[in-house]
Amino acid sequence: MLDLNFIRENPEVVRKACKDKNVEVNVDDVLGLDKKKREIMTEMETLKAEQNKISRGGTENKEIFAQAKEIKEKIKSMAPELEKADAELQILLLQLPNIPYEDVPVGTTEDENKVIKTVGKKPHFGFEPKNHWELAEKMGLIDKERAAKVAGSRFAYLKGPLVLLELSMFRFAFDVLSNEEILAKIAKKAKLNVSTKPFVPVLPPLMIKTEPYSAMDRLEPREERYKIEGEDLWLEGSAEHVLGTMHMNETIAENEFPIRYAGYATSFRKEAGTYGKDMEGILRMHQFNKLEMESLTVAENSYEEHLFLIAIQEYLMGQLELPYEVMLKCTADIGKPNARGVDINVWLPGQNKYRETHTADYMTDYQARRLQTKVRRKSGKVELVHTNDATALAERPLIAILENYQQKDGSIKVPKVLQKYCGFKIIK
RNA sequence: GGAGGGUUAGUCUAAUGGUAAGGCACUGGUUUCGAAAACCAGAGGGAGAAAUCCCCUUGCAGGUUCGAGUCCUGCACCCUCCGCCA
Numbered sequence: 001m002l003d004l005n006f007i008r009e010n011p012e013v014v015r016k017a018c019k020d021k022n023v024e025v026n027v028d029d030v031l032g033l034d035k036k037k038r039e040i041m042t043e044m045e046t047l048k049a050e051q052n053k054i055s056r057g058g059t060e061n062k063e064i065f066a067q068a069k070e071i072k073e074k075i076k077s078m079a080p081e082l083e084k085a086d087a088e089l090q091i092l093l094l095q096l097p098n099i100p101y102e103d104v105p106v107g108t109t110e111d112e113n114k115v116i117k118t119v120g121k122k123p124h125f126g127f128e129p130k131n132h133w134e135l136a137e138k139m140g141l142i143d144k145e146r147a148a149k150v151a152g153s154r155f156a157y158l159k160g161p162l163v164l165l166e167l168s169m170f171r172f173a174f175d176v177l178s179n180e181e182i183l184a185k186i187a188k189k190a191k192l193n194v195s196t197k198p199f200v201p202v203l204p205p206l207m208i209k210t211e212p213y214s215a216m217d218r219l220e221p222r223e224e225r226y227k228i229e230g231e232d233l234w235l236e237g238s239a240e241h242v243l244g245t246m247h248m249n250e251t252i253a254e255n256e257f258p259i260r261y262a263g264y265a266t267s268f269r270k271e272a273g274t275y276g277k278d279m280e281g282i283l284r285m286h287q288f289n290k291l292e293m294e295s296l297t298v299a300e301n302s303y304e305e306h307l308f309l310i311a312i313q314e315y316l317m318g319q320l321e322l323p324y325e326v327m328l329k330c331t332a333d334i335g336k337p338n339a340r341g342v343d344i345n346v347w348l349p350g351q352n353k354y355r356e357t358h359t360a361d362y363m364t365d366y367q368a369r370r371l372q373t374k375v376r377r378k379s380g381k382v383e384l385v386h387t388n389d390a391t392a393l394a395e396r397p398l399i400a401i402l403e404n405y406q407q408k409d410g411s412i413k414v415p416k417v418l419q420k421y422c423g424f425k426i427i428k
Numbered sequence: 429g430g431a432g433g434g435u436u437a438g439u440c441u442a443a444u445g446g447u448a449a450g451g452c453a454c455u456g457g458u459u460u461c462g463a464a465a466a467c468c469a470g471a472g473g474g475a476g477a478a479a480u481c482c483c484c485u486u487g488c489a490g491g492u493u494c495g496a497g498u499c500c501u502g503c504a505c506c507c508u509c510c511g512c513c514a
Contacts, residue, residue: 042475045483052483055495056447065494072494209504232504251438251472253454376438380455380471 001217001369002096004034013099020106020331021097030096033089040082047075098366100331101303101340107330113343114330119314120323122347123404130410131350132402133281136162138410139427142282153279154271154286161427165414166289166398168421170264173291173316173393174201177262183312190311194304199262199293204242206265207233212245215370217337223272239263239292240389244367247296251374251382258305259296262392264289283355283399290394295387298375299365302386306340306362309390313344313358316393319417322400323347325354337366346396350403357397360390 007014007030015027054068100106105114123129136142141162147155158166176182177199184196209232213219218241219234226235236242243263252259266289271277278284293312297305310326317324327343334341340362345354365384368374373385405413411428419425 038475041483045475048484049482051494052447053481055493062494068494253438374472376454376471378455382472 001093001366002098003365003369004093007031007096008034014096017097017099020100021334021336022108022332023095023097023336025092025095027096030089030092033085033092037082037085037089040078040085044075044078044082047071047078051075097336098339098364100334100338101362103328104334104340105328105330107332110330110333112330113333114328115325116328117326118323119318119325120321120347122323123349125349125406125408127408129349129403129406131281131348132283132399134350135402135406135410135412136281139412141427144282151286154284156282156285158282161422161424162398162402164422164424165401165418165427166395168414168418169320169393169398169401170289170291171421172319172418174262174264176316176319177201177260177293177312177392182315186311186315187308190307192304192308192311194301194308195258197258197260199260202239202243202261202263204236204239204246204263204265206236206242206268208236208242208245209233212248212371213241215248215367215372216241216245217367217370221272224270226268226270235268236265237269238267238389239265239290240294240361243292243294244387244389245371247373247385248371249373251376252296252385254298254375254377257296257298257375257385258301261294262291263294264291266290281399282395285395288395291392293388293390293392295389296368296373296385297388298377299383299386302364302388303362305386305388306342306360306390309388310342310344310360312392313360313390317344317346317357317397320397320401320415322397322404324357335361337361337363339364339366344391346400348400348403350406355396357394357400358391361388363387363389 002014007027011027011031014030017023018025018027051068051071054064054071105112107113133142139160141159143157143159144155147157178201180196180198183198187194187196207228210219213225213234213236218237219225225237228234240263242265243261246261247259266287268287269285271284271286274284282288293309295305295309314324314326324344324346327345329341329343338361342360343356344358344360346357347353348355364386367387368384373387374382375385376382401415402412405415407413407426409428411426414422414425414427
């Protein structure tokens with residue numbers, strides 16, 4: 001949510017953000033309702049002050065009591081009007097998107113995203129490379145038919161060495177994220193003057209209540225979420241949702257920042273509106289495993305933190321020796337709570353294209369305002385924190401390993417950095 | 429699932445239905461060569477150009493009352509015990 005004071009003082013900026021993000025909210029309506037609300041409130045507060053004054057006397061004067069009662073009724077009669085104005089205002093406020101960061105390209109479709117960097121060499125095979133489902137099926141690493149029988153489409157059983165490879169990948173990523181020396185190296189290389197504090201590994205709950213989900217601004221679109229029947233609970237769609245909400249309604253001392261979590265979780269998505277898309281393989285599933293980074297920082301450090309999370313993503317991809325591109329998303333494609341969003345797309349030789357594996361979301365104080373996650377500054381001042389989230393590794397990079405490390409005979413080499421975790425160097 | 433106890437600001441704790449007191453921690457100031465101690469002040473949200481003996485804030489939402497942390501109703505969460513259970 002945006003700061004109402006900011007909207008009052010910068011209506012033009014908000015109007016532009018709405019236009020660029022293709023969100024239809026009339027900012028004048030917001031300002032009008034805000035004004036109306038304050039007028040009613042001021043009047044009610046004046047009456048309330050009068051009432052308080054009377055009842056503070058502690059006398060037994062029946063006439064004065066009658067007068068107080070009258071004021072009370074008057075206040076009560078005004079309440080619905082205030083509630084109505086406030087409810088209308090809230091609906092509009094919740095629709096207003098975060099303000100895009102200055103370098104976010106303005107665009108109306110994802111085609112206007114900008115590739116800003118291409119890294120790594122695409123592998124040259126002396127044969128026609130297969131896609132990951134051909135490779136995996138042949139070796140019995142993925143069973144979607146039986147998964148369909150048990151759970152339906154877009155589910156899979158991962159089996160055998162693929163499971164060990166996946167766990168190795170996550171273990172590797174955990175080791176990177178909790179290693180201060182490596183983080184320092186990454187920061188230095190990216191020329192970022194950020195804290196080198198390690199990420200705290202977390203296994204979060206996979207379900208989340210409506211209130212925190214909504215405060216995180218991630219409940220919508222609801223048709224994308226799984227609801228638990230008969231409970232006020234949803235299956236989370238990303239570890240971000242349950243990590244970012246950890247400190248809801250908390251005020252934290254400045255010296256505890258940055259707060260960094262590396263959360264491993266299975267994520268659940270309905271993939272509504274993607275019928276027929278990516279039906280083969282495991283690129284787009286209702287359920288997938290992911291290791292996510294979540295950072296809470298003070299305002300002045302949040303942008304560098306965003307860049308740092310991207311630098312970490314690039315480091316992980318580099319260590320896995322996977323070719324990728326970095327894409328600056330345009331206003332149409334970054335989410336409503338985002339100020340900036342960057343994707344990393346990995347090269348998939350079996351499909352002969354780049355596919356998204358990572359996202360980095362820079363949220364400024366937009367999420368924290370509803371979450372009421374605050375920092376108590378050394379000066380004693382209380383402010384909202386800034387949030388950042390970014391993928392560390394997920395099952396899409398695992399697909400990329402299958403496709404990029406395939407051999408002529410259909411076997412798959414294990415990336416060097418994962419070999420010590422795996423205990424084997426090749427899957428065949 | 430059943431029974432009981434609880435929720436007051438960063439934290440710990442008080443308040444016969446009379447308008448939220450205090451300790452610790454924290455921040456600023458006075459003092460000091462500097463610190464500690466001591467003393468003073470501050471510390472959530474909002475309204476207002478501002479002063480402000482202004483409004484709101486005792487888990488949340490209502491109700492009774494001139495007045496609710498306190499009484500009543502509903503809900504949430506935490507703790508203890510019982511039952512079931514990986």
